[in-house]
Amino acid sequence: MVEQTNSYALYRQRRSGKSDPHWHPTDLREMKAYIGLNILMGINQLPDADMYWASDIFIGNAGFKKTMTARRFEKLTQNLHLCDRASEPVRGERGYDGLYKIRALLDVVENTMWDSYTPNRCLTIDQGAVAVKGSFSPTQCMPSKPLKKGLKVWMLCDSRSGYCHRARIYVGKASEEAAVAALGYRVVTSLVRGLEGKHHHIFMDSFFTSVPLMQRLLRNGLYACGPTQPSRRGYPEVLRPCNVGKLSPGEFYQCQRGNLVATVTRDTKVVSCLSSNSAPGIVGISPGRQQQHEWEVDSDGGGGVSFGVPHPLPLLLYQENMRGVDLCDQLRECYQVGRPCKKWWRYFLWFYVNLCIVNAYVILRESRGGAPPAGCNGKQFTQRHFRVRLAQQLIGDYQGARGMERAARKRHADSPIEYGHRLDRMSERSRRCRNCTNKGLRHESVFGCKICNVHLCRGGCFSEFHK
Known part of the structure; x- marks a missing residue:
C-alpha cells in the first residue's frame, strides 16, 4: 500500500502536468495510522470525514487532530492504491484481470x-x-437478500464461530458461463479446494445445491447438505411436485441413490433437499408450536396444545449449521471500515480489512476461552473493545504528519494566528511567562497560548515565543 500509493501520486502529477504542493511520500507508520483512523471511524460514525477535525468541541475528535491533519487524511484517501497503474492491462488484452486493482x-x-x-x-x-453508494458495473441486484443491491461475495465460513476461511468476489458474468448451476458448481469447488479427504460437512443454499455437485464432493471425501430446486438436472422424478402431490405439515418422502439422499417435505411450504451426511428414514422434531383442534380439550376447557412437527434429519442439520456466513456478516456489519467513494475496488479493499478484523477477533476470543485480555479490568471483552485496541496499536504514538505538513507551509507569515495560536486568558491565577523564563527573567501572567499550553506576557513575549 505504501509503495503503490506513492507511485500513484507521482503518476497523477505526471498525468496532470503539475505538482501537488500538499503531497509528500507516505511511509509504513503513517499508513498504519491511516488504517487505524478508518477503523475508529466505523465506531464513532459521523456523516462527513471532515467533521472529525471540526473545531466544535462536541463534534471534533482530539485524537484525530493529534494524529494527522484533515488535509493529509484527504490526500492519503485520494492517492490510495494497491497496484501499478502504468502496467495495468486493459479489457480485451491478454492477461486482463477484472480484480487487478486488488489482486496483490x-x-x-x-x-x-x-x-x-x-x-x-x-x-x-x-x-x-457489500453495500455501496453509487452505480458500478460489478453491482448486482439480489432481491432475496436483505441488501437488495450491492457487490456480491461468496464466502466459506465456520458454522460455529463465523470465521471466514475464504471469499470469492463476483465482478460480472463471463462470456463462457452458461448457466447458474454451472456457476454455483465452480464457486463451491473453488471454495473447498484444500479440504479434500477431510470429511467436512458443507452446508449451502439452493443456489449451489445440485446432484452433480454433491456427487463431486462425495468423490473428494466431503459431505454436503442443502435445499435445491426440484427442476434441477438429476433430481429424482418421483419427488418432483407433479408426482408428490399435496403434502401435509410434517409429511415427507425420501429417495436414496448410493450415499445421496433426496428429501421433499412440507413445513410452512414445500422444501426439496439433497444431503449426503444423513441416512434416510431418521426423523427429528422441530421446536413445538401452538395448535388447536376441535377434539383436543384440556381439563380447563382450553383447546390449545403445543407439539413439534416431524422433520427429516437433513433439514434439522441444515437449520442448525447454515449460520456461519450470517454470524460473520453480523460481526462485520456492526462496525464499517472506510468511507464511501467513487471507486468500486475500494469497497472490496475495506471489506477485506474488515473481514480480517472479524477473523482476528474470533481467534482471540477462542484462544482465550472468553476471558478478556490483560488491561481490560475484567470487563466483558466485545468486538468494540477489540477494534479500539487494534486501532490504538496501529496508530501508536504517530504524530509525524502534522509536523511535516506544517513544515511544508509558507514560513514567511508574520503572525502565528495563521496556525491557530492566539493570546487568550489561561486561568484566574497568574503563572510564570515561558518566554521570560527562557531568558532568565521572572514575570507572571494570566494570559498565554492555549495551543502551546504556556503562559506568556501580553507584550512582545507572545510573538517572540512563536518565532
Missing part, C-alpha cells in the same frame, strides 16, 4: 485467512454482499 491484496489476505484457523467439522457456503 487478495494473494496475501486469502492465504493468511486460510492458514490462521483450522476448519471445524461443519462449514457454511453462502452469498454475502
